[in-house]
Amino acid sequence: MDVKNEPSHLNDLSVVKSVSLTSALEKELERLILTGELEPGERINEIHLSNRFGTSRGPIREATRSLEAKGLVEVVRNRGVFVRRLSVQDAIEIYDVRAALFGQAGRLLAERMNDELLAELTRLVDEMDVVAERGSFDDYYPLNLAFHNFIVTSAGNRTLTAEYHRFVNKLHLFRARALVQGGGLAVSNREHRAMLEALASGDGDRAQMTHWRHVALAKRRVIAAVDGASRID
Amino acid sequence: MDVKNEPSHLNDLSVVKSVSLTSALEKELERLILTGELEPGERINEIHLSNRFGTSRGPIREATRSLEAKGLVEVVRNRGVFVRRLSVQDAIEIYDVRAALFGQAGRLLAERMNDELLAELTRLVDEMDVVAERGSFDDYYPLNLAFHNFIVTSAGNRTLTAEYHRFVNKLHLFRARALVQGGGLAVSNREHRAMLEALASGDGDRAQMTHWRHVALAKRRVIAAVDGASRID
DNA sequence: CGATCGCATGGTGTTGACAGTTGTCAATCT
DNA sequence: AGATTGACAACTGTCAACACCATGCGATCG
Numbered sequence: 001m002d003v004k005n006e007p008s009h010l011n012d013l014s015v016v017k018s019v020s021l022t023s024a025l026e027k028e029l030e031r032l033i034l035t036g037e038l039e040p041g042e043r044i045n046e047i048h049l050s051n052r053f054g055t056s057r058g059p060i061r062e063a064t065r066s067l068e069a070k071g072l073v074e075v076v077r078n079r080g081v082f083v084r085r086l087s088v089q090d091a092i093e094i095y096d097v098r099a100a101l102f103g104q105a106g107r108l109l110a111e112r113m114n115d116e117l118l119a120e121l122t123r124l125v126d127e128m129d130v131v132a133e134r135g136s137f138d139d140y141y142p143l144n145l146a147f148h149n150f151i152v153t154s155a156g157n158r159t160l161t162a163e164y165h166r167f168v169n170k171l172h173l174f175r176a177r178a179l180v181q182g183g184g185l186a187v188s189n190r191e192h193r194a195m196l197e198a199l200a201s202g203d204g205d206r207a208q209m210t211h212w213r214h215v216a217l218a219k220r221r222v223i224a225a226v227d228g229a230s231r232i233d
Numbered sequence: 234m235d236v237k238n239e240p241s242h243l244n245d246l247s248v249v250k251s252v253s254l255t256s257a258l259e260k261e262l263e264r265l266i267l268t269g270e271l272e273p274g275e276r277i278n279e280i281h282l283s284n285r286f287g288t289s290r291g292p293i294r295e296a297t298r299s300l301e302a303k304g305l306v307e308v309v310r311n312r313g314v315f316v317r318r319l320s321v322q323d324a325i326e327i328y329d330v331r332a333a334l335f336g337q338a339g340r341l342l343a344e345r346m347n348d349e350l351l352a353e354l355t356r357l358v359d360e361m362d363v364v365a366e367r368g369s370f371d372d373y374y375p376l377n378l379a380f381h382n383f384i385v386t387s388a389g390n391r392t393l394t395a396e397y398h399r400f401v402n403k404l405h406l407f408r409a410r411a412l413v414q415g416g417g418l419a420v421s422n423r424e425h426r427a428m429l430e431a432l433a434s435g436d437g438d439r440a441q442m443t444h445w446r447h448v449a450l451a452k453r454r455v456i457a458a459v460d461g462a463s464r465i466d
Numbered sequence: 467c468g469a470t471c472g473c474a475t476g477g478t479g480t481t482g483a484c485a486g487t488t489g490t491c492a493a494t495c496t
Numbered sequence: 497a498g499a500t501t502g503a504c505a506a507c508t509g510t511c512a513a514c515a516c517c518a519t520g521c522g523a524t525c526g
Contacts, residue, residue: 020310020479022298046508056481057508058291065255065295069302077253078487078508093392100337100393104329159326160333163396205442212441253509280477289511290478311478311517471524479516486509495500 021055026063028053033072033083034172040085044073071170086174088226094167095219099212101164102148106195106211107204108155117154118200124150125192132185140185147192151199151211191217254288259296261286266305266316267405273318277306304403319407321459327400328452332445334397335381339428339444340437341388350387351433357383358425365418373418380425384432384444424450 029049032038044064046057053060064081067073075081086094109117124147131139152164191214198207262282265271277297279290286293297314300306308314319327342350357380364372385397424447431440 020308058294058480061291062295062298065299066302069299075253080508090392093390096337096341096390097334097393097396100333101330103336104333108329157326157329159323160330163330208445209438278477291510313478469526474521481514484511488507490505
């Protein structure tokens with residue numbers, strides 16, 4: 001075995017050979033895009049990237065084709081690939097899809113509810129109540145994320161989970177993303193409680209409805225925020 | 234304008250230069266997969282394909298990476314890419330996602346209903362009734378497809394439409410696809426009428442429910458068919 | 467006779483080079 | 497001055513060659 005004796009703390013990309021360069025690059029590019037290091041609308045220069053990562057252009061091109069299919073970038077022939085920029089309209093459409101998926105997750109979870117799941121969900125909602133009371137948004141955000149992820153993951157449909165995350169990711173490309181966070185912590189958590197009760201009841205219809213509505217209301221808040229912002233401009 | 238004066242009836246793949254080779258190949262491969270010309274589980278040989286299409290391996294690799302992201306093929310490092318094979322479990326999961334998306338489409342359509350849309354939907358359902366009466370499955374199938382497509386498209390959410398079709402496509406990879414068609418034409422069209430009435434009423438909740446249920450029932454029929462088949466084996 | 471090792475082979479992973487296209491900038495013309 | 501043209505620079509599209517890996521087969525050894 002001629003193991004390359006490279007220090008293991010090198011760039012993530014040197015840990016390759018067990019996983020293809022292409023998929024490692026794809027992950028890294030996705031990270032750069034979702035963290036905003038590559039901004040929406042920005043052009044991705046293949047040569048520049050290949051220099052930066054020390055590879056040739058082939059794997060980078062393959063990675064970007066994959067990202068294109070995932071909807072994170074846009075490829076224009078002979079012009080290059082651009083980080084996808086979401087319009088307000090796009091974001092609204094995504095909210096509808098997300099609502100549908102999240103509602104389905106709620107239904108599935110209600111149908112397989114048990115004490116253990118209920119305990120964890122209750123814990124999260126209780127904790128969010130505490131944090132919301134003192135209006136600490138920075139503490140609320142990760143809890144909120146964990147709550148939603150827990151619901152979707154626990155629903156037990158891997159396809160649904162993957163799809164849900166794909167769309168949540170896409171929302172990161174929304175320029176006016178800052179607006180998404182409007183609407184009061186207490187209000188949000190009141191909706192969480194309604195979801196929790198529906199889940200506890202084991203009523204699939206009711207769970208789907210409450211979960212759907214939670215996202216639909218988030219969508220409405222975003223629209224309101226966007227309208228407000230554009231009125232100011 | 235220096236329009237290339239090539240006969241327009243050439244091979245699909247030679248009409249390139251306006252559209253990239255990669256995306257032309259991707260479309261062609263997708264067609265081969267969805268029509269079953271490339272069977273689920275079958276390995277895709279890059280060299281073989283590049284000879285067949287007269288290109289190098291680069292564009293083919295890019296196309297397959299895109300198909301991988303779309304979930305139509307599976308890439309195993311150093312082994313090759315394989316046409317994805319869906320398990321019964323996968324198919325069931327997809328039905329849940331599809332139900333969620335179709336339900337959402339129903340809701341959106343109900344909220345933007347008008348006489349013109351209603352007329353077309355009614356026409357399709359009436360026609361399906363006629364065809365169902367004489368049990369002609371071959372005539373029913375395209376009408377049924379058109380009906381569903383019309384609903385999803387008319388809902389006016391392009392993201393949702395794309396996503397819905399992606400999942401319907403994926404179901405084509407299901408080995409036991411023949412079973413999907415079980416369950417009586419008349420029964421199916423009775424569900425269509427319920428959907429139609431809900432849409433006509435403009436009640437979003439009710440429309441979402443009826444549309445969701447229609448797919449959920451289809452899922453149940455598939456499960457029953459699969460169970461029956463496996464009991465025979 | 468069975469198991470293991472090594473090698474040959476077919477195929478994928480990655481690269482560097484070349485061809486073709488787009489956008490820019492300066493010189494020229496109106 | 498403004499518009500137009502032509503050449504140049506920067507990139508992307510495509511290709512062919514090389515490197516590396518996985519599998520199967522046969523020789524060798526226990």
